[in-house]
Amino acid sequence: MKLLATRRLVLGAAAVALAALSAIPAMAADSPAQLIQGVADEVIQIVKQAKGPDREAAIQRILTTHFDMEFMGRAALGTSWPQQWDVSTPPERGRYLTAVASAEAHAYSERFGQYAGQTLAVGRVVPRPNGVSLVESKLNQSEGQPISIQWEVRDTGQGLRITDVKVEGVSMVMTRRSDFNSYIQGHGGQVEALIQELEKRAKN
Amino acid sequence: MSKGMFEAMTFSVRRTVVVATATAALLGGCAMHDTGATEVWDPIEVPNRFIFSINRAVDIIAIRPVAVVYRDWMPVPAKKGIHNVLENLGEPVTMINEVVQGDPSRAATTLARFLVNSTLGLAGLFDVATSLGLTKTKEGAGNTVGYYAGVEPENGGFYLVLPLAGPSNARDAAGLMADYAVDPFRILTYALNIDAIYQGTRYGMTVVDIRTRTMFALDDLEKNSVDYYAALRSAYTQQRADLIRQKREKTDSRGELDRRDNLALVR
Numbered sequence: 001m002k003l004l005a006t007r008r009l010v011l012g013a014a015a016v017a018l019a020a021l022s023a024i025p026a027m028a029a030d031s032p033a034q035l036i037q038g039v040a041d042e043v044i045q046i047v048k049q050a051k052g053p054d055r056e057a058a059i060q061r062i063l064t065t066h067f068d069m070e071f072m073g074r075a076a077l078g079t080s081w082p083q084q085w086d087v088s089t090p091p092e093r094g095r096y097l098t099a100v101a102s103a104e105a106h107a108y109s110e111r112f113g114q115y116a117g118q119t120l121a122v123g124r125v126v127p128r129p130n131g132v133s134l135v136e137s138k139l140n141q142s143e144g145q146p147i148s149i150q151w152e153v154r155d156t157g158q159g160l161r162i163t164d165v166k167v168e169g170v171s172m173v174m175t176r177r178s179d180f181n182s183y184i185q186g187h188g189g190q191v192e193a194l195i196q197e198l199e200k201r202a203k204n
Numbered sequence: 205m206s207k208g209m210f211e212a213m214t215f216s217v218r219r220t221v222v223v224a225t226a227t228a229a230l231l232g233g234c235a236m237h238d239t240g241a242t243e244v245w246d247p248i249e250v251p252n253r254f255i256f257s258i259n260r261a262v263d264i265i266a267i268r269p270v271a272v273v274y275r276d277w278m279p280v281p282a283k284k285g286i287h288n289v290l291e292n293l294g295e296p297v298t299m300i301n302e303v304v305q306g307d308p309s310r311a312a313t314t315l316a317r318f319l320v321n322s323t324l325g326l327a328g329l330f331d332v333a334t335s336l337g338l339t340k341t342k343e344g345a346g347n348t349v350g351y352y353a354g355v356e357p358e359n360g361g362f363y364l365v366l367p368l369a370g371p372s373n374a375r376d377a378a379g380l381m382a383d384y385a386v387d388p389f390r391i392l393t394y395a396l397n398i399d400a401i402y403q404g405t406r407y408g409m410t411v412v413d414i415r416t417r418t419m420f421a422l423d424d425l426e427k428n429s430v431d432y433y434a435a436l437r438s439a440y441t442q443q444r445a446d447l448i449r450q451k452r453e454k455t456d457s458r459g460e461l462d463r464r465d466n467l468a469l470v471r
Contacts, residue, residue, distance in 0.1 A: 103428070106428075107424070107427075107428040110427070110428075111424060114420065166446075168443060168446065169442055169443050169445065169446020169447070169449075170438075170439045170442045170443050170446070171442060174438060174442060175425075175429075175435050175439050175442070176435075177438075178243065178244070178434045178435060178437060178438030179429045179430055179434050179438070180430065180431075181243070182431040182433070182434030183430040183431040186431065194430065197430050198430070201430075
């Protein structure tokens, strides 16, 4: 019993430390490169300290604070994004964005589950005239070649946000868009079918 | 493939891209990517999906389990050595492609790599060349065609799922055949009448090596997609396009950036 209580205490302390850690870099991110480095440091902390649902929750918090999830969700639907979602906000819109965010959080926390001491080295930043900055980085592994990761960062009203991640040239958003649109087309062009599928997956 | 066909393809693709981005801008309000093509051209999707499902069955039953055992039980130096040998066997084809791409200095480096690794590296077992500063590249005829074709590298002709080999497209499948045809090792082993055993071993090992290396990414993609076929189709196309684009940018970085900005203006 005592052991259990101690464990709970330690976990609690870890959670507090985690919250404190993730709060600091959020304010420090005033350049795209700093944003990426900050996110990478945070993620490494989370992966080292939290497991399972805790990790997923922490990852989800990073996604909501540093990623423009609405923008990404919209981009992932592409032309399937219903026009009326721009004028009004029906419940489906919220359900869709929530479902995408939790699907991403789940995916990322699983991906990072394989963490084995990799480090992220942020390289050059290329500002594009359309307001997007492309931040190049290398994920250095203990064995094998480094993996190139390119981050798309744009200035939303509330500061810099990540809008896409490209791993070895493969954009997460573009892949999702193909995936989602193909699914929607296969289900009578209904976005509702996709939302239900994503919600169903979030439960398992 | 004739030059006229390429020009026709260029024109139709540019038009498609412009129309697609304009439509996306009107409908969705934001199409935002630097990559030109929005969707992969897949006119034979039904047969492709059929081959894809057979490939998956074969993979689950026969290939993936072998790759898992190989990944978990083979000592790391052995895996590395086998990978190096296979990569070394591919160097001559890379060199030929680099010559065709009009990059003789890079082709010379590849040749040097091949000679160093085949001798000092004990038939390619050790990648000595990299430690001597001779960096590795890998070029296939698919990349060469993509390099010269005046189209967005996302456009490799129609998408094609090959039996066993998996995702491909018209450009890369033709490239595979061309690479196979010019491969000096294939020609040599054929002349020596040992091609059956040579190819069986080489391609058998290549399948296991590649499957082991792609395991993490493919498992991830499969788990985190609602339509695995479509997700893989997109990921494959983007990755190939990225490799070709890198090659183009190396020779003409300024032009490539300008082109992207023009594309950004269209949006």
